[in-house]
Every structure is written in structure tokens, then in C-alpha cells.
Amino acid sequence: MREFNTVVAPEVGFEEEELRAHLVAKKLISQEEHIQVLRRSIDARQRQIKINLRIAADTAPISLEFVEYQPREWDVRSCPPVLIVGAGPAGLFAALRAIENGLKPIVLERGKDVRSRRRDLAAINKDHIVNPESNYCFGEGGAGTYSDGKLYTRSKKRGSVRRVFEILVAHGAPEDILIEAHPHIGTNKLPKIVTALRKTVIAAGGEVRFDSKVTDFLLEGDEIKGVTLADGTKLEGVATVLATGHSARDIFQLCQQRNILIEAKPFALGVRVEHPQQIIDQIQYKCADRGPYLPASSYGLVAQTTFQQAERGVFSFCMCPGGFIVPAATAPGEVVVNGMSPSRRDSKYANSGIVVAVELEDIPAFAKHGPLAALEFQAAVEREAWQYGGKTQQAPAQRLVDFVDGKVSTSLNETSYQPGLASIDMHDMLPDFIADRLRQGFKAFGKKMKGYLSNEAQIVGVESRTSSPVRIPREAETLAHPQIKNLYPCGEGAGYAGGIASAAMDGEKVMEAVVRSWKK
Template sequence: MLKQIDITLSPVDAQKTDNYTEYASKILKISKNRISYIKLVKHSIDARQRDIKVQLRFVIVIDEPNYKPEKIIFEPKNVTNSKEVAIIGAGPAGLFAALRLIELRLKPIIFERGQDIHQRKRDIATMYKNNKININSNYCYGEGGAGTFSDGKLYTRSSKRGNVNRILELFYLHGANENILYEAHPHIGSDKLPKVIENIRNRIIEHGGIFHFNTQVVDIIIVNGKINGLKLNNGSIFKTTNLVLSSGHSAKDVYKMLASKNILLAAKDFAMGVRIENPQEIINKIQYHNYSKIELLPAAIYNIVQHVNGKGVYSFCMCPGGVIIPASTSDNEIVVNGMSASKRNSGFANAGFVCEIKNEDLTEFKKFGVFAGLEFQSHLEQLAFNNGGGGLIAPAQRIIDFIKKKKSYDLPKSSYIPGISSSEIHNWLPKFMSENISKALQMYGQREKDFINENAIMIGVESRTSSPIRIPRNRETFEHVEINGLYPCGEGAGYAGGIVSSAIDGMNVAESIAKKIKD
């Protein structure tokens, strides 16, 4: 007999995993011996009240001593001689499209402008050493895409678009810790994710898929409204009739290339702002109400949503125990983002703090048409560079000073390795953004007084939260509305915002291509 039960425990009791069978037997009012199998399927912390609780959900099998749990099934085929599907970009969208294609007996050929994971790590180390970005191998470009060196947070609000659990299962089957299958807020960590990504690549290659790293697609060839091939930066042409375009939203050159061929693009709302950082200790105190056994709890997370002047201002991609990193992809721009190692133990807590941006906010950029948002984004990234300290040194300000509109004469320690330099962010951030962010911080600060403290800073700019452009596609077939065989996919196409939603989109697109080929 299979049963599901929920147990609520104190953090102290929740640590005693050896006692779980006993807790379950008490709730079920049966002897421990009758429990043939017990599995934790949900784990969350309820810190809404001072009396913090851990909520656990178990699947339990009773009186079935020979019970064997179902295995997660993934059955890729050998696709060496199968029909080829080209994929631009080895980010989550491209990789999960490829994983699904090998299940569906199709051969993925992946073109990635960046390097494989090992060379990418070396390039990032060189970037820190030289205080200079490598424009094709960085925190956004390379094997695994933008999410490889991230917190690896695997939660998404887009569960309606597909099977979130399937993505978690595939990450688990490729080396992620089993806890991602039951944690309410699963995450992998920037120290573990590269190995998982490498395992995914090896799986695809073992089954006949092909990767071309350090290979940028510079043009797509269209004949009579149909995809016909790709031009690569090494001068060669790759013939294909099915193309997954999952190049992410940092690849501004891809949008420009599409526009130069009169391929329909659409502007969309997006969000930009700054990254804020606090000592993790303060966040723990706020979120866990000064709980005395804080060491039993993970680094606390927060989620801020405020509405100011009819616009959403919110925290984004919060990285507990994480670090702020330089995520630029070109010279003369500063873009920041955040990541955490699996243990989330840096001592800092950072999050994007961004303000909704709509087309009507971009009057000065109207002349750029569909590229208004993209140009505004570049403008802000260059402003951050001009107001930083040169190279990758980012502009920063204490939050208290930002609110008071005054310069910070000194800055507290920050996790951002290239260094920060004091800047009057309130002066150069566009007025509507500056005002909305300031107001939202004050509103939250009224509720959580400790949040705005002497050590709380902001670093500019957090500009790549979502794509300012959508590449329109058919809702059912996922094919571009005008170009046959072109499948815009993932975050850069405007259909995802995060690792899991991009991966789901990749799987959906792969299924659609397989269906079309079969029909």
C-alpha cells in the first residue's frame, strides 16, 4: 500500500534523518517494521512565524517487503545516422533540446560561440587576472550558457509551459545532487553545475550528437522563406532545414543579423536595475527572526515585490551566500549578476533589484524601433562602465546614500572580485528607474528595518534579467511566424527567463521538430 504523508518538525528534529521512519510510523499509527519503503519527496522551511518549522512530505510503502521503487527513465537512441537538427547555443535551451532530440532519434549538431567548460573556466580566470572581458568566453558565453556559473537555482514560475520535474530529473541523472528532486527551492551551485553540464555534453556525444565549440554562427541562409543553412565564423557553411535558435539574450549581434534579413522581431517589456548586497547574517536574522540555532538552517533567501508608480520593482535571482560577478560580454560595458556555490557560504547575500521597463519609458530611444530596449540596455551598461573604476571595476553606492541621494565616501567590503568604486548611481541611473528603485527600497526598509543598513550596497548594473526582444513564433508549432524551419527558443527568443524555463522550452521545441519531421 502506497501512502503520502506530511510531517512538520522543528529544525532540530528535522536534522535527525534516521528518525524519519519512526516519525512516520507514529503518524500512521503502525509499527516501524511495516514500513517497507520511505522516501522524502518535498522539503521546505516555513519561516513565516517566529516558530520556524520544517515541512516534509514522504511517500511511504506499507507491508510490501519486495517493493522496488520506479527508476527515472531516460532512453536516448543512437542517432549517428539520423536526420540532423542544428542548434545555435549550448545553454540550457540548446542542451535540453539536444537531450530530447536524442530521445526522439534525431541528431543534434550544436554550434557554440564560446568554449567548452574547461577552457571557459581558464578564460574566466584570465578575465579576473587581466581585468578585461573575453568577448566570446565569459560568464554568458560558452558551454552551458549563461547559467553554468550561477547559483543554479532550479525554480520557475512557468510550470504551465512544461514538466519542471522532468528537467530536475535530467539534471539529477547527469550528476546533480538528489536533493534537487525534493527541495522546495532546489539549487545546484556554481561549483557543481559545470560537471553536470559536461556530463550532459558527454551523453549527447556518446549517442551521436555533435558539438562545435568556439564556432559562432554569423549568418543564417534562407531560401524561399525556408531555413537552408548556416554561415560559420570559420567561413564554412552548414546545410540544414531545421534550426533551433537558442542563442540567449546577450547575443545582440544575433538580433541585428536577423533584422538585417528582415526577419520579424518584436519589442517586449523587460526589467533592469542594480544588484544589491547585504551581509548574509543580516538576511538570516530578518528571515529567521533571530532564531537561536541558525546553523541548522540554510542561508536565508528573500523575495521583494513592490509596486511604485504603476510599475513592478522586485528582487531577482537572489543568491544567498553568493558573490556578485562581472557578466559583461563586450568591452566598455559593466553588467553584473550573481552566483552561489552549493554550500552558499560566502557570507554575503545578493540579488538583482530591478524595475519594470515598458516601451513607453523609452521615448529617447524610439528612433531605434524594435531595438529601443536593446539600445537602452547597452546605454545603461556603458553608463555603468563610464561611472565605474575602469576595466571591470563596477560603480557602487551604499543603499542608505542612494536613498538620500548622496555620494558614499567609503564603501563596505563586497563580494565583487574585480573591485567597486564609489559612484553617485542616483545621478546617472535614468530618473524613473532611480526613483522607483529608491521608493521600493524605502518601502521594504520600512517593513524590514535592518535590511537598509550601513553595509548594504548596490552595484551597477543588473541589465540582463530578461530579453527586451521577442522572436515571434507559432504558439503550437514553435516555428517562426514567417520562416519555415526556424525555431526561436529559450531566453533570447523571449520565451523563458531562467535555467528551468529555458530547458523546458528546449524540450518543447525538440518535440515539435520531431513531430514535423515524422508527419
């Protein structure tokens, strides 16, 4: 087998028969050879868009092989238990790693299984009813399952990205994620994959318990023995892994109440901006119609802003081409928005978080809350959004140019956000330093992408769950909490990951640390 790079047109790069004919015509392969795309990326920097490919060719048929993960049967029913709090990517991948190393994972999820969650999501969208235990953030699969499914990560040092992708493919994800430069699964496909991961855990003798909210820790001196659930059940294990996600405020509050060290952490807060997807395509692809081969285009933007002599970044976050804005509140009395895309990315809308970096010195009025300072600031802004939205899940909104110019929009555009929008002056709702920096950022983005700053776009608030506003510290070598023995903070909620892939890698990394400690 040999490998080579080539550059082709979109209609060739995404069609297997066209690609093969092109390679034969260019004498890059013979008629007898088989091919397999190993890597694919889009280069849209010039008017003539190109597809960069890494190709394998051989006289024998080629398939994408697993090189870092080999599925096999395990039996850990009689092995020592390890408790994993949270069934998001960090928790599920920690469970798989526990099984491979001779521990029985007991995964405790406060919410419902992935299928049952759908009824609660429908209730948020249609009836404006927020179930605080089952919503877009809480439930099997975590916040990523019903948000988007983007897998791109820069966290290469955290673990093996390839291994994570291979595990996902082994559980039903499309093989394309192994070759795309910016892989994406889609919220319509993720539920089946999450279900398959759970079945693997259970088949090996592990447990996944739903409606199992942790309400207390079983502490003996400086060591955690286990947890107490809302129904009074007490569980013990060789270690407790906290993989609760960035929105489990009650866990942070419990840590503070039990004198477990936590720290306030900088995060980012802002809005979702929604454009017609056609506008973003025209800007990025430099053509009126992207045609049948090119995917819905995305963007990444960043600008430096100054407010009261302090510089902060404003940047795009979780950009969802061909996607939808969804209500991501986790409690009544708050409005939070997030973005998601189906696998086809075929919605007529593009949306992205545009957020401002928030440092602790930006919010001095909340310093009295100590390690919960950033969390309380975050919650206060979400409550304001709920008030301005009419005390429902309607989201405050404003046309983009109107926001920059300080005008209330007399009407709003159509939107993908099902609960509906309320036209307000977003400067009234947002803290001054957030609103002013957003205004500066949008002006800068309008210069970088001609046509971006338009009243055909609108901002929708508030985008506040970008990352955890609290860090649960851990030691660099052992990955255990510095004060409490056998407590292992993990994933986004502890402040050590920022997406599906990085959280999954962190889950594996933490469980490996648990195993090392257990085997001593």
C-alpha cells in the same frame, strides 16, 4: 507504500536519523518501516520555524524513482541533422529531445567548453579582460552554469518540470532537487552536470561544436536551410533552433539585417543589493543565529512605484543567499553584474537583483532603433556603468541608505565582487526613472523587512541582463517563426523562458514541434 504529511523542527527535518526516530516516537511509522522524503519546504512565517514534509513509508526500502525519464542508449549518427544554435539549457535539452525522436542534433556554441571557460572568467575577475566569446554568459551551459543554478520555476504549463529534474539527476545533480520546494544545484556542481549532458549527446551520435559562432543564415526565399559560421563553414539541417540566450546581441542584429521579424520587448533593469547574510537570516528567521540546520535564507520582494504618473513594479530578481556578485559583461566597454551561489550557499554575503520594469514607452529616445530599442537602451546604461567604474570591470556602488538619501558614500563595505567597487552617486549613473523607482522600492522594502534598509548593505550596478530585450516571434501552434520556415526561436534569448528549468522545458517543447513538422 503509504504517504503522509508532517511538520517537524529544522533539526529533525534535515537529519535522516533524527527524522526516523521522531516518526517512530510519534507512532507515524513502525520500527520496521523504511521512509523517503518526497517533498520538503521551510515555513518561517512564525518565530518557531517549521519544516513541512511529505513522507513515504513502506516495509520495503524506498528510493526516489524516475517516473518521466528513463536513460537508454540511442544511435542517431545516420539520422537527419537538426541545427541548434547555443549550448545553454534550452539548446542541450532540445538536443536530448531530438535524439529521442530520431534526429541528429548539431549543437553550435560560440564559446568554449565548460572547463575552458574558467580561464576567461578568471581573466574578467583578476585582469578586467572580457572575452566577447567566452564569459559568464557565453560558453557551454550558458549563463546559468556559472551564475547560480536555481531551478525554481512557475512555468508549469511549459512542460514537465519533473522530467527536467530527473534528467539533471541522471547526469549527476543531487537527488534533493526532486524533493525541495526551491531546488538549487550550485555553480560548483553545474559544470560536471553540463559536461555529462554533452557526453550523452555525443555518445548517441550527436555533435557539440565549440568556438562555432554563427555569423549568417542560409536563406532561400522564406525558408532557412542552415547557417554560416565565423570560419566560413556552412551547415544545413531539417530545421534551425535559435537558443542563443538573452545576451547574443549579434544574433538580434543579424535578424534585423536579414529582414527576419523581431520585436522590442519590455525587460527589467536595476542593481544588485548586497547584505551580510547574517542580516537577512536575522530578518527572515527572527533569530540571532540560524544554527547548523537551516540554510542561508532568501527573500522575494515587490513594490509598485510611480514616476511621472506612470506605475511600474520594482522587484527582487535572482536572489542569491550565501552567494557572490560576478562580472557578467559580454563585451569590452561595459559593466554588468549578476549573482551566483555555490551549492553550500556558505558565503557571508547575500545578494539579489533589485530591478525596475522597463516598458517601451519609458525609453522614447531609443524608439528610433525600432525592434532594437530596448537592447540599445540596455547597452547604453552598461556603457555608463563602465565609464563611472573607471573604464575597468570595477562596478559603481553606493551604500543603501546613502543611495536612498542621495549621499555619496565616503566608504564602501567589503564585497564579494572580485574586480572591486567604485564609490559614486548612483543617481548620476542610472536613468532618472530607474534611480527614482529604486529609491521608492528600497523604502518600501525597508518597511516590509525591518533591518533591510541599512548602510551595512550596498548597491552595485548595473543588473541589466534580467531577460531578453528582444523577442523573436513564433506561431503559437507550430512554434516556428511566422515568416521564416524551419526557424524555431527558443528559450531566454527568444523571449520565451526565464531561467534554467523554464529554458530546458522550452527547448524540449520546441524540439517536439520540430519533430512534428519534420514527420509531416
